[in-house]
Amino acid sequence: MADQMQWANALSTRHSLEAAVTDVVERAVSSLTAPADLGLVFISSAFTSEYSRLLPLLAEKLSVPVLIGCSGGGVIGTTNGEIQELEAEPAISLTLAHLPGVKVQVFHVVAEELPDLDSSPDAWVDLIGVPTSPTPQFILLSSSFASGINDLLQGLDFAYPGSVIVGGQASGGGMGGRVALFCNDTEGGECQNLYREGTVGIALTGNIVLETIVAQGCRPIGKPLQVTKADRNIILELDEQVPLVVLRDLIASLSEHERILAQHSLFVGVAMDEFKLALQQGDFLIRGILGVDPTAGAIAIGDRVRPGQRLQFHLRDAQASAEDLELLLQSYQTQRDSEPSAVAALMFACLGRGEGLYGKPNFDSELFRRYVSDIPVGGFFCGGEIGPVGGRTFLHAYTSAFGICRQNQL
Known part of the structure; x- marks a missing residue:
């Protein structure tokens, strides 16, 4: 044909x-x-x-x-x-x-x-x-x-x-x-x-x-958070709190398996729809965490972020993928x-x-x-x-x- x-x-x-x-x-x-x-x-x-x-x-x-x-x-x-x-x-x-x-x-x-x-x-x-x-x-x-x-x-x-x-x-x-x-x-x-x-x-x-x-092979953990202060790819505030403190509290709430996973397979998901209220898996652009500043409590990720954006931490493993x-x-x-x-x-x-x-x-x-x-x-x-x-x-x-x-x- x-x-x-x-x-x-x-x-x-x-x-x-x-x-x-x-x-x-x-x-x-x-x-x-x-x-x-x-x-x-x-x-x-x-x-x-x-x-x-x-x-x-x-x-x-x-x-x-x-x-x-x-x-x-x-x-x-x-x-x-x-x-x-x-x-x-x-x-x-x-x-x-x-x-x-x-x-x-x-x-x-x-x-x-x-x-x-x-x-x-x-x-x-x-x-x-x-x-x-x-x-x-x-x-x-x-x-x-x-x-x-x-x-x-x-x-x-x-x-x-x-x-x-x-x-x-x-x-x-x-x-x-x-x-x-x-x-x-x-x-x-x-x-x-x-x-x-x-x-x-x-x-x-x-x-x-x-x-x-x-x-993208990830699943969200915790809840969506709003970036309240940022500079290029560095998150300076999440929900008006120190990002590293927010992250440590989140990791403390995870299961033992998830805590181990977070040591090497933790990512950030940036919400792609600013107006979607109930965010689900697949609504995020997944980006890597490049580093943290223990003094300022800031987190650097592999993309630009701006105040007002929502993000959620994610884990990646075979099951999530x-x-x-x-x-x-x-x-x-x-x-x-x-x-x-x-x-x-x-x-x-x-x-x-x-x-x-x-x-x-x-x-x-x-x-x-x-x-x-x-x-x-x-x-x-x-x-x-x-x-x-x-x-x-x-x-x-x-x-x-x-x-x-x-x-x-x-």
Whole structure:
């Protein structure tokens, strides 16, 4: 059915790069009954020394107008209908899509090119080269360091209101591991490019809907508190009290297990809706605690805060992560019952999740499959995950972000 959107994913664990590329191309292409318009490739950091060979090898075997991809500390793909999360071993995941009625535009930007955050939306549109109408959906892959990704996300939200943005930061095999971004645009004249920095992305417009699930893996403890005094990212007062005193009182009220957890897995959730009275799990943007000042009793967090904002302390562990994802999947399933079915998904999982968090492989993907079944899923383990919370796009940590594709309801 050439007029229907089609997606396919193939995963290979062959140790030879040539064999792995041949494997994924043959299986992904054979799953489609029409030519591919888009490819997404994720390659394990076990192939670090061979990144430069990936695009030439793919070009020999595969004809696709636009292909983007990156390296990952692990890759995610579909084999015989089962999703596999392969960490720290040689693997390649290739997703191909036939997208009738969809325009695909590719871009690569580096931090030095980004407009000032005070610039007009037009400056961002000129940089990306994508019109604001019809509303595009974005998939972004960025380098780990100094990519300007936070400014880019803020700029895209500003210039493209209503657009959905999802993706992840390329990762290597360990601290300081080299990363790679891939961008192959045969129609735009930008062919077979390997980048080490910046962000590669695609904008999808037309007969496609991109929906997201962003599971931050935390559960709230205590009660919501109001920031009554702050300076940049430093909380100076909570409910007109010393923040560190408030936190110590909270920790003293926890169970023994929770107190132990708070020593290394304590976070702050910033409420995203200023007007929502009853805050629940999922209403918060989770940010890390960077440090405390014992003298002043202040707490520094990984984001700016301002007086009037509400926040709540959170804990993260395997159980909280599992419950958080399941809650979001249940909500997604309930909302989507009457709409066209999902046809594919991309999964961007933090290196800090996976088997290291759950003690067993494929946990997040198997949970996802229980609620969104029988579709190809591809992705990778990221250095940071990109996705929306409360209508704005952020870079996250310890998150599993899913981009779920379906056709427009005509």
